Amino acid sequence: xxxxxxxxxxxxxxxxxxxxxxxxxxxxxxAAYEFYTxxxxxxxxxxxxxxxxxxxxxxxxxxxxGALKKSMVPIIRLNLGDYGTNLGQTNISKxxxxxxxxxxxxxxxxxxxxxxxxxxxxxxxxxxxxxxxxRLPHLQKLSFELVPGSIGRKELELLAxxxxxxxxxxxxxxxxxxxxxxxxxxxxxxxxxxSSLATLNLQGNSIGDHEATxLAxxxxxxxxxxxLNLQGNxxxDNGATALAAxxxxxxALTTLDLQQNGxxxxxxxxxxxxxxxxxxxxxGLSSAKALANVLRxxxxxxxxxxxxxxxxxxxxxxxxxxxxxxxxxTTLELRENSIGDIGAKxLAxxxxxxxxxxxxxxxxxxxxxxGAKxLAxxLYINSHLSALDLGFNLIGDTGAQxxxxxxxTNSTLTQLELCCNKIxxxxxxxxxxxxxxxxxxxxxxxxxxxxxxxxxHKLFELNDASWSYNVPLPIAFSDGCx
Numbered sequence: 132x133x134x135x136x137x138x139x140x141x142x143x144x145x146x147x148x149x150x151x152x153x154x155x156x157x158x159x160x161x162a163a164y165e166f167y168t169x170x171x172x173x174x175x176x177x178x179x180x181x182x183x184x185x186x187x188x189x190x191x192x193x194x195x196x197g198a199l200k201k202s203m204v205p206i207i208r209l210n211l212g213d214y215g216t217n218l219g220q221t222n223i224s225k226x227x228x229x230x231x232x233x234x235x236x237x238x239x240x241x242x243x244x245x246x247x248x249x250x251x252x253x254x255x256x257x258x259x260x261x262x263x264x265x266r267l268p269h270l271q272k273l274s275f276e277l278v279p280g281s282i283g284r285k286e287l288e289l290l291a292x293x294x295x296x297x298x299x300x301x302x303x304x305x306x307x308x309x310x311x312x313x314x315x316x317x318x319x320x321x322x323x324x325x326s327s328l329a330t331l332n333l334q335g336n337s338i339g340d341h342e343a344t345x346l347a348x349x350x351x352x353x354x355x356x357x358x359l360n361l362q363g364n365x366x367x368d369n370g371a372t373a374l375a376a377x378x379x380x381x382x383a384l385t386t387l388d389l390q391q392n393g394x395x396x397x398x399x400x401x402x403x404x405x406x407x408x409x410x411x412x413x414x415g416l417s418s419a420k421a422l423a424n425v426l427r428x429x430x431x432x433x434x435x436x437x438x439x440x441x442x443x444x445x446x447x448x449x450x451x452x453x454x455x456x457x458x459x460x461t462t463l464e465l466r467e468n469s470i471g472d473i474g475a476k477x478l479a480x481x482x483x484x485x486x487x488x489x490x491x492x493x494x495x496x497x498x499x500x501x502g503a504k505x506l507a508x509x510l511y512i513n514s515h516l517s518a519l520d521l522g523f524n525l526i527g528d529t530g531a532q533x534x535x536x537x538x539x540t541n542s543t544l545t546q547l548e549l550c551c552n553k554i555x556x557x558x559x560x561x562x563x564x565x566x567x568x569x570x571x572x573x574x575x576x577x578x579x580x581x582x583x584x585x586x587x588h589k590l591f592e593l594n595d596a597s598w599s600y601n602v603p604l605p606i607a608f609s610d611g612c613x
């Protein structure tokens with residue numbers, strides 16, 4: 132194992148002994164052979180993340196296969212994106228080496244000790260008629276990623292055709308890779324027939340309303356896709372409307388990422404998604420009301436992200452009313468919405484009766500002591516909330532003391548973030564006293580308040596008997612909001 136550590140260090144890689152994980156870039160056959168030899172003799176390696184930065188041969192891949200077989204590594208992440216062969220600009224004699232390398236890769240995938248495989252491939256592999264990797268029974272996950280920007284129209288056509296007949300691909304990442312809008316249409320046609328793809332990433336591909344509509348048509352018949360990432364495209368209201376209509380009949384898709392598009396409408400919220408990120412164009416007050424009305428009886432959505440949507444205190448009120456009756460939502464992200472004390476008080480009243488919400492993020496919302504006290508009152512009653520983020524607000528000692536009193540008796544909250552507020556030594560003392568009796572809080576964020584210095588830390592170091600079984604000091608002063 133020491134030899135392996137030395138090699139990783141010399142190559143400027145990362146070796147995490149606790150996790151059994153190695154991340155490394157190999158520059159040549161010689162360096163790879165030396166590394167593979169060391170790996171084959173090591174025990175306890177659980178994950179290898181390798182970047183092969185030379186035009187490696189079949190023999191190089193066979194050497195990797197031999198090392199993996201001996202070491203029994205269960206997780207391999209392999210970047211082969213630097214292969215130099217370009218089959219579209221070379222003669223047919225270059226085809227055989229690439230085909231041979233693919234066959235060598237197939238032997239790697241067949242190793243029964245492997246459980247997870249992720250590969251970054253060059254477009255050359257798409258040109259092979261025998262490129263049909265199978266997810267064998269011993270594999271829990273097999274995923275492929277193509278080098279960004281490397282795929283042309285011909286390769287896309289081949290990939291789309293392969294997806295129509297392939298029954299084993301589970302994850303495909305084509306972010307920044309479709310090379311024009313027609314690529315999305317090709318993928319949509321493939322999705323109508325494909326029966327295995329569970330995750331498709333089409334982020335950053337200039338997909339507009341026309342292409343989104345084509346994908347929507349595919350979703351009407353596809354019953355296998357679970358996750359679809361369309362972030363960073365140019366989809367507008369028409370495309371979103373088409374997707375919403377498709378999702379009313381599609382019962383498989385649970386996560387649709389439409390962040391950073393040009394969508395203003397609310398119709399998509401009526402779809403049966405379980406995870407919803409809506410980041411970009413503010414939905415505002417009217418849409419917040421419409422959304423709340425939909426979610427009153429929604430029975431599928433479990434996560435809602437409304438970060439930075441100009442909802443305000445008034446817009447928060449209908450969402451709070453929704454929380455009184457919604458029985459499925461477990462995560463609500465309301466960062467940076469200027470909800471203030473009015474919005475915090477409305478949410479606090481809802482928390483007194485809500486029985487499902489587990490994570491609530493209210494960072495960057497101009498919440499002061501009044502709002503903090505209202506939320507504290509809710510914590511006396513609520514027995515389901517486990518994480519509350521109040522970082523980057525205006526909470527002072529009065530609010531901190533109210534929260535401290537609630538923490539004394541609350542037995543479900545495990546994370547409380549109060550970084551970047553106006554808490555001074557008085558608030559810190561109150562929190563320290565609360566932690567003498569609280570046995571469930573595992574993370575308390577207090578960084579960047581009015582007086583958080585060595586003297587504050589010492590307050591928590593005192594009375595170790597009551598502190599030791601609660602929160603370790605490094606965690607108590609966490610350095611970021613969740």
